[in-house]
Amino acid sequence: MTIALEKPAESRSPASAPAISRMVGVGTAATGTPVSQSELLELLDIDDPRVRSVYLNSAIDRRHLTLPEPDAAGRRLPEPQGRLLDKHKRLAVEMGAQALQACLKRAGADLSDLRHLCCVTSTGFLTPGLSALVIRELGIDPHCSRSDIVGMGCNAGLNALNVVAGWTAAHPGELAVVLCTEACSAAYALDGTMRTAVVNSLFGDGAAALALVGDGPGESRPGPRILRFASYLITGAIDAMRYDWDGDLGRFSFFLDPQIPYVVGANAETVVDRLLAGTGLRRSDIDHWLVHSGGKKVIDAVVVNLGLSRHDVRHTTGVLRDHGNVSSGSFLFSYERLLEEGVARPGEHGVLMTMGPGSTIETALIQW
Structure with a gap:
């Protein structure tokens, strides 16, 4: 959709640019059992030192997971794809309903x-x-009108925000919600391989919802304004993150290339510079950074390449520590923590950033 502006966005300061939409509420939820990394290693009976090190050096303390029940011998066996899809449906609806109600x-x-x-x-x-x-x-x-964004991965929360912000701009005063609900337990393969360990050590179950409203003429609601978006598809790394069919396992399986943190980090400047181009803002002018909790190495790579401080990503690392990577909703868990902190002041700017399959980096610029 095209929003008519008096001048092109590039020639206007963020303070004077019309908002696409406003963020007026957020809510999160998690289901399943909170489990620490060391407890999970015992539950899954993992004794390979290399695999154990992946779990124990992840900067994750605990995650919410719904694991298969142990059999008579105490083993937790892989679930067939049909049962995993049933789990996804049950958990995603349960968590989603809770997050949506909390958001409203x-x-x-x-x-x-x-x-x-x-x-x-x-x-x-x-x-x-x-x-x-x-x-x-x-x-x-x-x-109620509705839409579903499926399969875009961890970056998809901002893809949805972009689309729904456009919807609210076209329907001023009407309430819309982006609901990210990820039952990562329904994508687990319990096969003991290093490929599986990288995934199973990282993801947790969680849902997050964000309410949006577009201001009508003369209206000004509380909540940060969404000003603009910028995206970058790293086509050379299109297979670096994927969720596809594994014929040997007879189910879908997630793959993360070990080089992906460095690929994301090396390209973070490109998309952030595009986001800020023409606004008069520099990276140092951004007061709040809400970055996807993609994993310790991903966060570190973004921090180094954008010149951020550990304080800038305190919510990102806190969400990773307490929930793991909850995929598309991770950045909203961070946003909720920022709101609860109560430090954002009128006029301050924030950057939202998500990363995922494609490989893709999505960003948005907001202002309180």
């Missing part, structure tokens, strides 16, 4: 106020999509 409460809104629901997930495939299932589960008005 924070926004001072009710389910009856919702006009558009966009659901994001990459941990399972459903038809009809999660939006329809959540609407039925919560008794939301069946006339």
